[in-house]
Amino acid sequence: MRLVLCGDTLLERVALRMPLIPLPAVQVMAGMALSGALIASARLGLVEELARHPATAEELAARLSLRADTVRLLLDALQTLGYLRRHRDRYTLTRRARKWLLTSSDVSVIQLVSSTRDLWNLWTDLPDVARGHEVTDHHTRAPDDAYWQRYITGQYEMARLTTPETMAALHVPRQARSVLDIAGGHGYFAAQLCRRYPALRATVLDLPGSAAIGRDLLQRVGADHLVTYQEGDARVADLGAGYDLILCFNLIHHLQLEEIPALFRRVHASLRPGGHFAVLGMLLEPGRRHRPRADECGRGLLFQLTSNGVLCSPEQLTAWLTEAGFAAPRRTRLRRSLGQWLYQAKALH
Ligand SMILES: C[S@@+](CC[C@H](N)C(=O)[O-])C[C@H]1O[C@@H](n2cnc3c(N)ncnc32)[C@H](O)[C@@H]1O
Structure with missing residues (x-):
């Protein structure tokens, strides 16, 4: 494209x-x-x-x-x-x-468009970032900054768009009762999942700024009884134990590469034996035949500017999952969101 x-x-x-x-x-x-x-x-x-x-x-x-x-x-x-x-x-x-x-419209992205105003000035930092200047992670803003409202509402709109497809591709273990959505922000996916599988209860772990907006959003749509929020930084927070399913959607490209395998190991430890882990994210699409896409370049640069994040390759993601104790992952390319992949893997022991 x-x-x-x-x-x-x-x-x-x-x-x-x-x-x-x-x-x-x-x-x-x-x-x-x-x-x-x-x-x-x-x-x-x-x-x-x-x-x-x-x-x-x-x-x-x-x-x-x-x-x-x-x-x-x-x-x-x-x-x-x-x-x-x-x-x-x-x-x-x-x-x-x-x-x-x-x-x-059910698929409106007007809030996302509007919130892009927040990124405008960031683009001027690009030459400095290329020269190696430090990047300030946009997730370090104060929890009461109005930025979170705009950011998370935009993300909610995108999630609304991709949830049916993601849900259709997601394997939920039989008789699953508990799901942890790491960086679940607006809580939309977790709530929809609980609606589809009534025995499920969800915990969303996210930073305080996002969690506040998510709680509010779910209350407004009458889904707050389905989802509990846990405020914390996924890199260090106690993830709990015994989950049937753990999700990590659109977080890894905001992390530093070395933080991802460490998170996956902790996820493995928080699942019950045989539990499932699903990672959704943008991945690099290397290969001689791949032509860079405009949207992919835009996002790659934006993740660097906003979080010093990097896109990882499919091989890296698979290696981290297997090293953390998961079986070979099943992968699905989302059609409604360019460049986005869902990886699902079962905890082996
Ligand atoms: C792009 S949004 C994705 C939200 C949701 N998972 C989705 O797919 O629509 C990234 C989310 O990651 C959260 N996040 C970023 N860094 C985090 C960290 N260190 N610990 C927990 N959550 C984090 C943000 O607050 C935000 O909710």
Whole structure:
């Protein structure tokens, strides 16, 4: 998958191909502008308002008390991204916008888009990170920082999207009663799992900032009786004992490589004999035939910037699991989330 510029007219396509147009100048400007426009539109509620009534830029600006000229530019940017249609100066939402950007949609990612504002300044640190400057892990923010709300709500939206597929692929041991979700944050997956397997009770272990948001979220959707939160750092916290199933979803790329096998050994010790461990995460896809994907590069860089994290390879992950005492893992590639894999392994003894 690549983000490409394609011309609308034959002339533009030829000019791009020749190449007559300075591609880096367009990429660097348009990339930032479109990303900025998406974030601003989410934060200003433009799409929600257009869903209520199609409007001209001027009408929308008046309704939201905004500058009309800025609103027009934002709407045009959304149109180029395929989220809006314009007819006689009036903008309406496309199906794509209704699906991904409206809060009422089950698969909306509007909060994730909005929370990307928090990452904006981080990108300017990239040259320093490449020079070896220290990275501040975004998970070290104070537990009461408003950042957690934005971060975890965005993660919740992504989890809502991938949960049916992950759940379908997940092996839950027969008569399982207890599950520990390490770094389960919003608690959505744990709660859905308990709903599907009524005998199950879940514990979510996460940092205090995430746990506070997760508790709140589950209370609002009436699922707080299914999940207990344990606040702590997964690298050092007591994981407990006798679990039938332990999950570790989207955490390992935030850890340092040497911390992962140590965590897996502790997970093994916390499972009952024959219990199952499931790891979900982004993995490197090396190999001569693999072409780097735009989303993969974006995430790889972002994990470095936010946590000094690294993507590990499938071989590394398998080796850590077997060294920790698990049988050879079964792996499943998720279709709804690019580059994401589910690894499942049984504790051998
Ligand atoms: C990308 S989110 C994933 C949340 C959820 N597991 C999911 O897949 O949607 C990463 C989660 O890891 C948690 N986390 C990061 N470092 C952690 C640590 N050292 N101990 C426990 N949780 C941690 C964060 O608070 C956050 O909830």
